[in-house]
Amino acid sequence: MLFKPATSLSDWNLFSSSSLPRSLWRTDDNPPNHDHDQFAPSPWKWRGVSRAPRLSISIALYTHISMSHHLWHRPRTADADGTGHGNHKVSFSDSSKSSKRDSSRHSTNTSRPSSPRLLSPGGNKDRDRPRLLSPGGNKDRDRPRSQQPWSDNRAWQRVNRQSEALWQESPSVLSPASPQPRPFLIYHDSFLNLLGPSPSLSLLISDPRAPYFHEAGVFHPATNTLFITSNQIPDTSPDAVTTQNKTIVITKIEFFSPTDFTRDKVRCPERNYMANGGTNFRDGLILCAQGSLREPSGLIYMEAKRPHKAVTLLNNYHGRPFNSPNDVVVHSDGSIWFTDPIYGYEQGFRPKPQLPQHVYRFDPSTGDIRVVADGFGRPNGICFAPDEETCYITDTDFIHGDGTKVHSRAATIYAYSVYWTNDQPYLTNRRVFAYADTGAPDGIKCDVFGNVYAGCGDGINVWNSGGMLVGKILIEGGCANFCFGRNGEMWCFGEHKLWRVKLGDETRGALLGV
Numbered sequence: 001m002l003f004k005p006a007t008s009l010s011d012w013n014l015f016s017s018s019s020l021p022r023s024l025w026r027t028d029d030n031p032p033n034h035d036h037d038q039f040a041p042s043p044w045k046w047r048g049v050s051r052a053p054r055l056s057i058s059i060a061l062y063t064h065i066s067m068s069h070h071l072w073h074r075p076r077t078a079d080a081d082g083t084g085h086g087n088h089k090v091s092f093s094d095s096s097k098s099s100k101r102d103s104s105r106h107s108t109n110t111s112r113p114s115s116p117r118l119l120s121p122g123g124n125k126d127r128d129r130p131r132l133l134s135p136g137g138n139k140d141r142d143r144p145r146s147q148q149p150w151s152d153n154r155a156w157q158r159v160n161r162q163s164e165a166l167w168q169e170s171p172s173v174l175s176p177a178s179p180q181p182r183p184f185l186i187y188h189d190s191f192l193n194l195l196g197p198s199p200s201l202s203l204l205i206s207d208p209r210a211p212y213f214h215e216a217g218v219f220h221p222a223t224n225t226l227f228i229t230s231n232q233i234p235d236t237s238p239d240a241v242t243t244q245n246k247t248i249v250i251t252k253i254e255f256f257s258p259t260d261f262t263r264d265k266v267r268c269p270e271r272n273y274m275a276n277g278g279t280n281f282r283d284g285l286i287l288c289a290q291g292s293l294r295e296p297s298g299l300i301y302m303e304a305k306r307p308h309k310a311v312t313l314l315n316n317y318h319g320r321p322f323n324s325p326n327d328v329v330v331h332s333d334g335s336i337w338f339t340d341p342i343y344g345y346e347q348g349f350r351p352k353p354q355l356p357q358h359v360y361r362f363d364p365s366t367g368d369i370r371v372v373a374d375g376f377g378r379p380n381g382i383c384f385a386p387d388e389e390t391c392y393i394t395d396t397d398f399i400h401g402d403g404t405k406v407h408s409r410a411a412t413i414y415a416y417s418v419y420w421t422n423d424q425p426y427l428t429n430r431r432v433f434a435y436a437d438t439g440a441p442d443g444i445k446c447d448v449f450g451n452v453y454a455g456c457g458d459g460i461n462v463w464n465s466g467g468m469l470v471g472k473i474l475i476e477g478g479c480a481n482f483c484f485g486r487n488g489e490m491w492c493f494g495e496h497k498l499w500r501v502k503l504g505d506e507t508r509g510a511l512l513g514v
Contacts (some may be wrong), residue, residue: 194462208496226485326343331361380442
């Protein structure tokens with residue numbers, strides 16, 4: 001569909017804080033000319049024209065192209081009130097409104113944007129119309145299938161036919177108690193397969209006394225037990241002086257059925273000061289001990305069964321103390337990978353850092369400890385893809401330990417390729433995998449299909465292995481971390497609240513695969 005140039009600033013929706021379920025795109029078929037710098041003179045050669053007219057023609061062409069083709073804007077899609085404003089989110093239960101919305105759109109305006117096209121200079125209407133140019137003559141026939149324009153590929157046009165987007169007036173985090181819409185936002189049809197026939201979100205525990213549900217999230221299948229670490233809780237005991245009168249407790253929940261369980265509290269055992277992230281290891285679990293002003297930080301192995309004895313695995317890097325280890329994952333070769341930001345120092349219970357904010361690999365069989373990644377603002381969550389050829393690490397520099405939030409700082413998931421040489425793994429090919437639109441990605445995990453899940457400011461965000469946001473599980477108040485259980489079950493931690501999510505039976509965590 002062709003368009004006329006905008007005549008006022010309100011016609012250009014260049015910048016929007018709304019969360020988009022697809023990439024920013026134009027409503028027309030006229031993309032900007034990417035081949036030339038915006039302020040460079042026209043490279044086209046005009047023969048038989050004097051120098052002055054050539055300048056006039058170049059300026060005129062530049063003005064025409066800049067005004068008509070260079071700006072990109074978001075499509076206007078009418079909301080229920082006809083305002084045309086919305087947050088570009090999709091509700092799981094909105095299939096009843098999709099057909100009516102589709103019929104109101106122009107028949108040539110597909111659900112995916114037109115592919116960028118090369119602008120052809122000329123005078124008549126055919127040459128004025130932007131088009132794809134093929135060296136062979138036919139502009140589309142001899143292009144590889146992967147390079148065909150989106151309008152020619154019906155598979156790309158069909159986006160969420162079961163649940164089309166609701167362009168809502170104002171974005172909001174929806175409570176699971178709200179009858180409509182459900183708290184599952186679908187950005188791509190593949191998310192429907194993960195949700196299964198009857199996804200659900202239910203509140204298991206709400207405890208206003210303290211933020212008992214914050215981090216770790218380690219499910220122990222042998223005992224059907226879930227371990228969760230709290231956020232910082234005031235502590236007036238003499239031992240809490242070195243942690244600025246704060247403590248962290250471990251909650252242990254033993255399940256007999258999805259809704260029948262017992263809840264117990266486990267004080268951080270000896271040597272395990274200010275526990276944070278955790279993961280399964282052998283018959284127990286590993287916890288990240290952030291340490292205190294007196295006790296070192298490091299990695300602790302804790303037994304899953306009472307009396308939960310703990311053993312220190314690592315508490316220094318060649319004699320230099322760690323900052324405050326945050327999250328940990330175990331590779332199939334037995335090595336332990338963990339992140340080490342400076343949140344403990346910023347929150348006042350750790351001394352001044354003596355190491356940069358690194359990601360480490362520790363081999364307990366040999367004692368080898370080495371840095372595998374650096375260059376982070378605040379390295380946080382870490383996990384591997386199911387094939388362990390990719391490692392994902394979150395950077396939560398968006399929020400610092402003193403509580404300050406700066407939107408220009410990283411709230412990013414980075415992907416690394418795992419490269420082996422001399423029987424040792426290295427992380428290479430660092431690239432941006434995703435950027436969280438709400439809050440920062442904290443805990444991160446993969447399912448058996450390679451999809452990536454991260455706890456963010458609005459709940460659980462889900463990307464496929466290519467970095468496309470396919471869906472969200474909206475949780476009131478956000479979700480710092482979460483854990484997979486059995487057969488599509490997830491537990492999500494909302495500080496004072498513990499949530500249970502039921503997805504499709506085949507949607508299982510890659511770490512355990514149960």
